[in-house]
Amino acid sequence: MIRIVIVEEMGLLRGALRAVLSSEEDLDVVADLHEPAELVTTVRRRRPDVVVVDMELPGADMLDVLAQLGTEAPGSAVLALATQLSPEALQRAIRSGARGFVDKNLPPAELARLVRAVAFGERVFDPVAAAAALNPPESPLTNRELEVLRVAAEGLPLKEIARRLFLAHGTVRNHLSVIMRKTGTRNRLEAVRQAQRAGWI
Known part of the structure; x- marks a missing residue:
């Protein structure tokens, strides 16, 4: 049984x-x-x-x-x-x-x-x-952009993401803007979800 x-x-x-x-x-x-x-x-x-x-x-x-x-x-x-x-x-x-x-x-x-x-x-x-x-679809994001998105997936504010990755606050903001443009998403939450569904992060 x-x-x-x-x-x-x-x-x-x-x-x-x-x-x-x-x-x-x-x-x-x-x-x-x-x-x-x-x-x-x-x-x-x-x-x-x-x-x-x-x-x-x-x-x-x-x-x-x-x-x-x-x-x-x-x-x-x-x-x-x-x-x-x-x-x-x-x-x-x-x-x-x-x-x-x-x-x-x-x-x-x-x-x-x-x-x-x-x-x-x-x-x-x-x-x-x-x-x-x-066989996930190929990611349009660079390694650095994926790294930013992985940390963003934790729900951290921009300043904390910047501190974690040893980047300037403005650099993180720019990376997130590029990520949203490349993925066709409206905000970082959508970008994170799309990247997770595709198996990029």
Whole structure:
């Protein structure tokens, strides 16, 4: 019997996931959570073979949550679900130690198959996101501009970005202006999101 823990904020979807997986003779949902706060404790107590988790839970850094899970409960395989199957999201899932990263809207029978696959040690990744991650579009930005954008992604003010990179305040402002022009974005938040989706940062 494959033991499963589900982490999904939306009650209706969480219930549907539980119903689909529990209907399989070899699958047993031992817990379902609406937020990740109790995930590590629950996994330690219930010792599931697979954790099915929504990577887009609001108010949670799932990268940190799953990294902690990998450290404290390495025996549980993680199957990450998402609606935004971008190269950046795939890379985050892989960095967190997830064994699978797939579309949240996949058919029920396919979900059960993928749960079994990760339980038995296979890796399953959405093929479109994986192809995009392996072959990202070429960045129009220079190495220095990418460096500025990486630090800007932390949400720091211009002066702090300048201090971190040992640049003048005006130089950072100029770099950000060039970045927005090259990427066709209106502000640095849009530029950061576009660069993350494309796998440049």
